[in-house]
Amino acid sequence: MSEAASAGAADPRAGGLRWLWLSGLVLALDQATKLGAVRLLAERETHNLLPGFNLTLVYNPGAAFSFLGDASGWQRWFLSVVGIVVSVVLGLLLRSASGAPKGLAAGYALVLGGALGNVVDRLYLGVVVDFIDIYHGRFHWPAFNVADSAICVGALLLVLHAIRDR
Numbered sequence: 001m002s003e004a005a006s007a008g009a010a011d012p013r014a015g016g017l018r019w020l021w022l023s024g025l026v027l028a029l030d031q032a033t034k035l036g037a038v039r040l041l042a043e044r045e046t047h048n049l050l051p052g053f054n055l056t057l058v059y060n061p062g063a064a065f066s067f068l069g070d071a072s073g074w075q076r077w078f079l080s081v082v083g084i085v086v087s088v089v090l091g092l093l094l095r096s097a098s099g100a101p102k103g104l105a106a107g108y109a110l111v112l113g114g115a116l117g118n119v120v121d122r123l124y125l126g127v128v129v130d131f132i133d134i135y136h137g138r139f140h141w142p143a144f145n146v147a148d149s150a151i152c153v154g155a156l157l158l159v160l161h162a163i164r165d166r
Contacts, residue, residue: 016097019109023094026113030146031120037131046133054133058143061127076126083119087112104161110154117147 041047041057048054062075090112097105121128130143 016094016100016105016108019094019097019105020112022106022109023113023116026110026146026150027116027120030114030117030150033146034117034121034129034131038129041131052135054135055131056133056143058130059125059127060130060143076122080119080122083115083122087115087119090115101161103157107154107157107161110150110157112154114147114149114151114154117145117150 037055037057041055043057043059046054046056062079090108094105094108094112097108118128128145128147130145130148132145132149133143134141
């Protein structure tokens, strides 16, 4: 193989780990936007940006849709451990995703970045910072954040990959 060809070839040991930049980007955007929300908004304060879109600072001690939010505090550690275990598994899946379709690797990377973003909140704050409020009329979707968005998009990519490969 020529030197130019070998320089352009992907390191097979890297596998899907070359997608970690996406996880890092999600983690950085998530933490930066949460920091901005905490600095600019008081808890439960609402700023209407567009019809159907508010910024509203909410501290979520539970999981999605505030599941376990009213538990006595053990959920912080339980959900942190679950997030760390999921992140390790996703890291291993990403590592083994050499030659995998881009959608699969991107899905793993997005979910990994989102999971880590929420784990960082739980470990340092004891709660997850949510601030995106989408609504229609009187119906408000539960507040969420960049990490949650990345998890949803990543999960959708994984489901689409599974359906397509079925």
